[in-house]
Each structure stands twice: as structure tokens, then as C-alpha cells.
Amino acid sequence: MSPNFKLQCHFILIFLTALRGESRYLELREAMDYDPFLLLSANLKRELVEEQQPYRRALRCLDMLSLPGQFTFTADQPQLHCAAFFIGEPEEFIPIHYDLVSIDCQGGDFLKVFDGWILKGEKFPSSEDHPLPTTERYIDFCENGLNRRSIRSSQNVAMIFFRVHKPGNGFTITIKTDPNLFQEPANYEDKCDFFLSYKACNVISQTPNGRFTLVVPHQHRNCSFSIIYPVVIKISDLTLGHFNGLQLKKSSAGCGGIGDFVELLGGTGLDPSKMMPLADLCYPFHGPAQMKISCDNTVVRMVSSGKHINRVTFEYHQLEPYELENPNGNSIQEFCLSSL
Amino acid sequence: MLVSAGVLLVALLPCPPCRALLSRGPVPGARQAPRSLQPLDFFQPPPKSEQPQKPQPQPVLLRKGEEYFLRLGNLNKSPDALLSPVSSPLSGGRSSNPSRDQTATNFFRELLQQRQLPRRTLDSPAGLTKRGTEHVLGGHQEAPERERRSEEPPISLDLTFHLLREVLEMARAEQLAQQAHSNRKLMEMIGK
Numbered sequence: 072m073s074p075n076f077k078l079q080c081h082f083i084l085i086f087l088t089a090l091r092g093e094s095r096y097l098e099l100r101e102a103m104d105y106d107p108f109l110l111l112s113a114n115l116k117r118e119l120v121e122e123q124q125p126y127r128r129a130l131r132c133l134d135m136l137s138l139p140g141q142f143t144f145t146a147d148q149p150q151l152h153c154a155a156f157f158i159g160e161p162e163e164f165i166p167i168h169y170d171l172v173s174i175d176c177q178g179g180d181f182l183k184v185f186d187g188w189i190l191k192g193e194k195f196p197s198s199e200d201h202p203l204p205t206t207e208r209y210i211d212f213c214e215n216g217l218n219r220r221s222i223r224s225s226q227n228v229a230m231i232f233f234r235v236h237k238p239g240n241g242f243t244i245t246i247k248t249d250p251n252l253f254q255e256p257a258n259y260e261d262k263c264d265f266f267l268s269y270k271a272c273n274v275i276s277q278t279p280n281g282r283f284t285l286v287v288p289h290q291h292r293n294c295s296f297s298i299i300y301p302v303v304i305k306i307s308d309l310t311l312g313h314f315n316g317l318q319l320k321k322s323s324a325g326c327g328g329i330g331d332f333v334e335l336l337g338g339t340g341l342d343p344s345k346m347m348p349l350a351d352l353c354y355p356f357h358g359p360a361q362m363k364i365s366c367d368n369t370v371v372r373m374v375s376s377g378k379h380i381n382r383v384t385f386e387y388h389q390l391e392p393y394e395l396e397n398p399n400g401n402s403i404q405e406f407c408l409s410s411l
Numbered sequence: 412m413l414v415s416a417g418v419l420l421v422a423l424l425p426c427p428p429c430r431a432l433l434s435r436g437p438v439p440g441a442r443q444a445p446r447s448l449q450p451l452d453f454f455q456p457p458p459k460s461e462q463p464q465k466p467q468p469q470p471v472l473l474r475k476g477e478e479y480f481l482r483l484g485n486l487n488k489s490p491d492a493l494l495s496p497v498s499s500p501l502s503g504g505r506s507s508n509p510s511r512d513q514t515a516t517n518f519f520r521e522l523l524q525q526r527q528l529p530r531r532t533l534d535s536p537a538g539l540t541k542r543g544t545e546h547v548l549g550g551h552q553e554a555p556e557r558e559r560r561s562e563e564p565p566i567s568l569d570l571t572f573h574l575l576r577e578v579l580e581m582a583r584a585e586q587l588a589q590q591a592h593s594n595r596k597l598m599e600m601i602g603k
Contacts, residue, residue: 126589133570135582138589154568156578183566190575192567205565232566277583299572299579339572367572 125245130155137277139248141170145241150234156188157229161274161283161296163248165224167231169217170243174235176213182233182242184210184222188275189230193342196226196273200293200343200372226273275299279389284308284382291377295336295343301365301390308384309333311355333373333383337366346370352383365390 126140132153136142144153157165167184174180186208188195198205202225210222222229235241272287272294279300287294298304311331332353338346349364375381 133578135578137579137582138586154570156575156582158579158582185566189565189567191569192565209565230568232568277579299575 130244136246139246141243141245143171143241143243144233144235146235146238148238149236151236153233153235155231155233157224157231157246158275158277159227159248161227161271161276163227163271165227165229166221166247167223167229168221168245168247169212170245172212172217172242173240174212174233174242175237175240178236180213180233180235180237180240182212182231184212184229184231186210186222186224186229187226187273188228188341190341193340193345195228195275195297195341195343196295197342197344200273200295201225226275227271228275273297276387280387282384282386284384285371285373286380286382287373287375288380289377290375293372293374295370295372296385297341297343298369298387299341299367300369301367302369302387303361303363303390303394304335304369304371304385304387305359305361306333306352306371306383306385307359308357308382309352309355310380310382311353312379312381331373331375331379331381333371333381335362335364336370336372337364337368338370339367341368343370343372363390363394 126138128140128142130136130142130144132144132150134142134155135158136155137158142155144155157167159165172182174182186203187201194201194205194208201208210219231244233242271285272292274283274285274295275297276283276299279298279302283296285294285296311333330353332351334348334352335350336343336346337349340346346366346368350362352360369387371383371385373381373383
């Protein structure tokens with residue numbers, strides 16, 4: 072073989088190896104070799120593992136939990152009206168596991184998990200946006216027992232209602248982080264849709280400030296992002312349609328309740344279906360569009376037909392008290408204040 | 412003359428206090444009217460020693476913005492379960508946070524101040540007062556012996572957005588504190 076031919080063969084072999092990903096594998100191995108944690112002694116590793124005990128504390132009659140751990144409620148006296156809220160990161164589900172339950176169902180005690188949040192009869196997600204009917208969103212321990220010992224929410228929020236008459240009775244539950252990964256794919260057209268499915272759908276924001284991208288990829292579903300604060304919201308990017316090569320397929324008839332669109336809702340309750348539409352975004356655009364919404368609850372809701380990949384990126388921060396008192400510019404305040 | 416005497420008799424008879432709100436008889440666990448300024452408690456029933464002379468629960472309508480929070484009963488009981496630090500032997504004391512308890516105390520105190528405002532007559536929520544303490548959870552829950560789970564409306568919680576934000580912020584503070592604790596432990600481990 073001539074040296075040139077050998078060189079070409081070597082070049083082709085290297086090129087083919089790179090395409091197969093072997094080089095990335097080798098790079099990964101090198102990184103592992105230099106992993107500083109590999110230098111730790113076995114005792115130190117054991118100490119680290121032992122230190123990672125689950126967080127534990129007592130559960131209060133009215134409580135809110137935003138971190139994983141083990142929580143125990145023990146009634147020191149009859150507790151008849153108790154509820155605990157759970158909230159996670161936007162991309163997380165809430166898995167609830169009953170470790171121990173000691174209640175008297177026959178005596179009027181109950182322990183129920185609700186898939187979502189419900190306040191004053193208003194639910195999030197709304198009945199329109201949740202796959203289950205309202206009655207099925209309640210999982211009653213007294214009816215199911217330990218047959219449904221582990222329950223996972225359909226979004227980043229859940230809550231439990233409980234009543235315990237006898238002092239000393241109670242229950243222990245464990246909450247673990249459950250990122251919205253590894254969902255069993257269903258009818259995804261391509262891998263891109265599968266990965267995009269990792270994006271959260273119905274979300275309640277933990278904070279009054281933040282930034283989020285709501286994606287609904289080829290799914291016939293409506294997704295809501297709720298902020299339970301008066302905020303100024305800035306939408307920086309809206310894509311309604313699927314980018315296929317050089318052609319952008321726009322959604323047709325994107326407003327008026329048909330087609331794909333994004334709506335801004337404002338109201339004083341939790342249920343997006345009972346809130347007032349403040350703005351409809353029917354066409355894709357780039358560049359910030361800002362709006363002040365002085366309502367107690369602001370929702371960005373995306374309505375998707377399933378024919379396209381829709382995406383909206385927005386930022387939000389809480390309105391300051393002086394902004395609530397002195398509205399100016401593009402603000403939607405009259406609706407929420409007019410209902411006082 | 413007899414007529415005039417009858418009119419005078421009726422006029423001089425003591426009238427029962429007019430109440431705009433209906434109330435029920437004593438209900439086990441029903442809360443009572445407040446007697447002194449104490450931190451509020453949402454769900455704690457009064458101890459038996461504090462059973463009042465007037466058992467009818469007094470509904471309190473608190474209004475903050477558009478958020479209504481209706482609760483019934485005793486405002487005397489200090490919310491030990493809500494404000495006390497964690498005392499579980501499993502907690503390791505890591506979750507005790509005086510600032511968080513102070514926040515809970517503060518918003519309870521704010522509710523107490525709100526309660527000093529004139530009470531409003533309940534119109535549509537008037538039916539809530541008939542159901543005693545059970546209605547804090549919403550739904551049409553009458554006496555427990557009449558409850559049938561299959562016929563119960565969905566249980567809900569009557570909580571204002573203001574209180575919801577308060578407990579949410581407390582949860583966030585707890586999460587950040589726990590994260591800081593974990594980071595500190597990890598750095599101590601690595602530093603050995």
C-alpha cells in the first residue's frame with residue numbers, strides 16, 4: 072500500500088469512529104479518571120452517603136412543603152380541618168408515599184390526596200386541562216387503603232386533606248423528587264418531540280419572579296403556568312408552528328377559540344377556566360411584549376391542537392406596591408380592582 | 412286598655428340579640444367566640460375547659476382584597492401545632508426556624524387586626540355558617556353521622572391568596588435553609 076493510501080484509510084477510520092461516538096466515550100472516560108471524588112476514601116464516601124439522610128420534620132395542620140423528605144403528622148388533640156400543600160419545581164411531579172397511617176376511618180377520620188390544588192372550590196389545573204375528572208383526582212386512603220400506597224401528581228403541585236380525631240393518631244408520608252423524565256413516550260413522531268415532552272405542562276410558580284419556557288410539542292392539550300402574585304409579565308418569544316427545514320408552518324386560525332394560541336388570564340381565583348382573558352396571542356413573534364397584571368393570579372395558558380410544536384418564553388416579576396397604587400402604561404388593573 | 416297593656420308588655424320584654432347569621436347548637440369541636448386577643452388558630456378546637464356560655468360559633472369574615480377567608484369559632488386557642496417549633500425526635504432540630512415561626516405569628520396577628528373590622532353580613536356564604544367548623548373545608552358536610560363519602564362534594568380549602576403566599580414563602584425559606592445546610596455539610600466533608 073502506498074503511504075498516501077494508508078493515510079487516507081487512517082483518516083477514514085478516524086472519521087468513522089468519530090461519527091459512531093467512540094471519541095466521546097473516550098473523552099468521558101478521561102473525565103472520570105480525573106473525577107476528584109474518586110480520590111475520596113471509602114470512609115469519607117460512606118460518611119457522605121450517611122449524611123444524605125432524608126429530611127424529616129413534623130407536619131403541621133396547615134402546611135406547605137417544597138422539599139423532599141419524610142413528614143409525620145401526629146394529632147395532639149382532635150384536628151378536624153387540616154391540609155398540606157406540596158409544590159415542586161416546574162418540571163417535577165410530586166410523588167407521595169404512605170409510610171405509616173394510623174387513623175380511624177370508621178370514626179370520621181380521613182386522609183385524601185388531591186391531584187393539584189383546590190381553593191374555595193377552584194382547582195388547578197382546571198377540569199378542562201386535567202386528564203382526570205374531579206372525583207378521580209381525590210385519592211381517599213379510607214377507600215383505597217394501602218392499595219394505592221404511592222401516588223404521583225400530574226403536575227408540580229398536590230395537596231392532602233386530613234382529619235384526625237384521636238390524639239396520638241396520625242400518619243407519616245415521604246415526598247421524593249421526581250423529575251419529569253422518562254415518561255413513557257406515546258406516539259411521538261420523532262426524538263425531538265420525545266425530549267421536548269420533558270417540559271412541564273401545568274405549573275404553579277413557587278416564586279413571584281422568574282423566567283420560563285412553556286412548550287407543547289405535537290400534543291393536543293392545554294397547558295397553564297400560574298403565578299399567584301400580581302406581576303409584570305414580559306413575553307420575549309412566541310412560536311406557534313413547527314419549523315421544518317426552511318418552512319415555518321404557521322398554525323391556522325390561531326385565536327377565537329380555535330387553532331393554537333396563547334392567552335393571558337387574570338383573576339382572583341385558582342381556576343384558569345374561571346379567569347378573565349386579558350390578551351390573546353395568535354401569531355408568532357420575537358421581542359418583548361410587556362404587560363402589568365395586578366390580579367392575584369396571573370396565568371399564561373397555551374392552547375394546542377397537537378398539529379404543531381408551540382413554545383412561549385416569558386419573564387415575570389412581582390409588582391411593587393407603588394406600581395399597584397399607580398398604574399401606568401400597559402397595565403391590566405381595572406378588571407381585578409373593579410371586582411372589589 | 413288591655414290592648415295598650417299588651418303593647419307595653421311586648422315593648423318591655425327583653426328581645427334576643429338580633430343576629431344576621433344563623434348558628435347551630437354546640438358542636439363537638441366547634442370553636443367559640445374570642446374573649447381576648449390571642450394569636451389566631453384556623454383549625455384548633457377549644458379545650459373543654461373553655462366551653463363558653465354562648466356556644467354558637469361566630470363567623471368571621473376577613474377580607475383582604477378579593478380574597479375571602481371564612482372561619483368559625485374560637486380565636487383564643489394559640490396555634491401550637493402551627494407555630495411551635497418542630498419537636499419530633501427525628502427532626503434533629505434542623506428545621507427549627509424562629510424567623511419562620513415569627514412570620515407565622517405575624518400573619519396570624521394581622522388576621523387578628525383584620526378581625527377588629529366590622530363584620531359583614533354574609534349573603535351567599537351565609538349557608539356556610541350553618542355547617543359549623545366543618546365548612547372551613549368547604550362542601551356540604553353536615554353532621555358526621557350523615558356523611559356519605561360517595562355523596563360528598565369535593566373537599567376544598569377556604570384560604571386567601573395572602574395566606575397561601577405566606578405559607579409558600581415559609582416553605583421556600585425552609586427549602587433554602589435545608590439546601591444551605593446540605594451544602595455546608597458537603598463542604599465540611601470535602602474539607603476533611
